[in-house]
Amino acid sequence: MTGRLEGRIAIVSGAGCVGPGWGNGRAMAVRFAEEGAKIFATDINEDAMAETVERVKAAGGQIETMQCDATDRASVEGMVDACIKHYGGVDILVNNVGGSAKGGPVQMDEETWERQIKSNLTSVYLSCRCVLPHMAAQKRGAIVNMASTSGIRWTGAAQSAYAATKAGVIQFGRVVAVEYAPQNVRVNTIIPGQLHTPLVEVRLAGQRAGGDVEQLLADRLARIPLGFMGDGRDTANAALFLASDEARWITGTEIVIDGGMSVRCD
Numbered sequence: 299m300t301g302r303l304e305g306r307i308a309i310v311s312g313a314g315c316v317g318p319g320w321g322n323g324r325a326m327a328v329r330f331a332e333e334g335a336k337i338f339a340t341d342i343n344e345d346a347m348a349e350t351v352e353r354v355k356a357a358g359g360q361i362e363t364m365q366c367d368a369t370d371r372a373s374v375e376g377m378v379d380a381c382i383k384h385y386g387g388v389d390i391l392v393n394n395v396g397g398s399a400k401g402g403p404v405q406m407d408e409e410t411w412e413r414q415i416k417s418n419l420t421s422v423y424l425s426c427r428c429v430l431p432h433m434a435a436q437k438r439g440a441i442v443n444m445a446s447t448s449g450i451r452w453t454g455a456a457q458s459a460y461a462a463t464k465a466g467v468i469q470f471g472r473v474v475a476v477e478y479a480p481q482n483v484r485v486n487t488i489i490p491g492q493l494h495t496p497l498v499e500v501r502l503a504g505q506r507a508g509g510d511v512e513q514l515l516a517d518r519l520a521r522i523p524l525g526f527m528g529d530g531r532d533t534a535n536a537a538l539f540l541a542s543d544e545a546r547w548i549t550g551t552e553i554v555i556d557g558g559m560s561v562r563c564d
């Protein structure tokens with residue numbers, strides 16, 4: 299531990315994972331704790347956070363968990379209040395909840411479209427709505443939102459709602475960053491590419507490759523100039539930088555973490 303977030307209080311949403319291993323939320327909670335942050339981990343599925351808690355404690359970190367539905371206003375308000383009551387404030391907010399649904403506008407039913415908007419975009423709005431007044435009052439805060447390369451490029455499959463909502467997350471972050479810059483609240487966005495997280499085995503293979511995990515991994519790897527797959531720890535290292543004082547003059551922008559995939563056009 300080098301104390302890059304020493305004493306900072308960090309809410310991480312979606313801090314569990316669909317399976318064992320390095321999902322993004324879990325990796326960010328653990329990496330931030332390794333650097334001295336006190337973690338307030340939230341997830342709609344309390345059980346999904348068990349491994350996160352274990353790993354944070356193994357790293358000598360501090361963590362409190364709370365079940366919270368990031369798409370429900372009352373649930374998010376209660377969660378932010380609970381964090382402030384427990385730790386005395388909130389310095390860092392990571393909006394990590396989200397996920398893709400397959401299909402272009404013709405294949406996708408309206409319910410799925412609406413669910414995608416709630417999960418990927420409304421969740422970001424709701425937590426910002428609750429946390430920003432506290433950060434503005436203390437004149438310090440760092441918000442890190444999770445987008446995806448699907449929000450800036452075609453990435454191999456029709457996922458129109460996912461693409462549209464993740465593009466929305468990027469622009470939402472930019473305008474909130476300018477609005478809250480006078481209060482020293484920074485807002486930045488992580489844009490991960492096609493990582494190898496547990497999501498690939500648990501959900502994506504069924505969506506994209508008829509359940510053939512090896513095929514899907516090979517397809518994803520073939521797009522990556524660096525020639526190897528990243529995972530949640532790569533996301534976490536970038537998020538750590540953006541959340542820390544090292545990024546004190548960085549706001550309203552994005553870091554793409556994709557092994558070079560989005561630059562390629564061959």
Ligand SMILES: NC(=O)c1ccc[n+]([C@@H]2O[C@H](COP(=O)([O-])OP(=O)(O)OC[C@H]3O[C@@H](n4cnc5c(N)ncnc54)[C@H](O)[C@@H]3O)[C@@H](O)[C@H]2O)c1
Pocket residue numbers: 311312313314315316317320321322323324340341342343346366367368369394395396397398417444445446447489490491492493494495496497498530
């Ligand atoms: N895995 C990838 O390859 C990849 C690539 C680009 C972007 N992302 C983005 O990273 C984020 C997390 O991805 P991951 O792969 O770690 O996912 P994951 O599904 O493994 O973990 C997400 C967690 O969020 C929780 N969750 C889902 N809905 C929730 C809700 N309404 N309220 C609270 N918690 C909820 C789940 O229970 C789960 O524990 C998402 O925003 C995703 O779009 C992932």
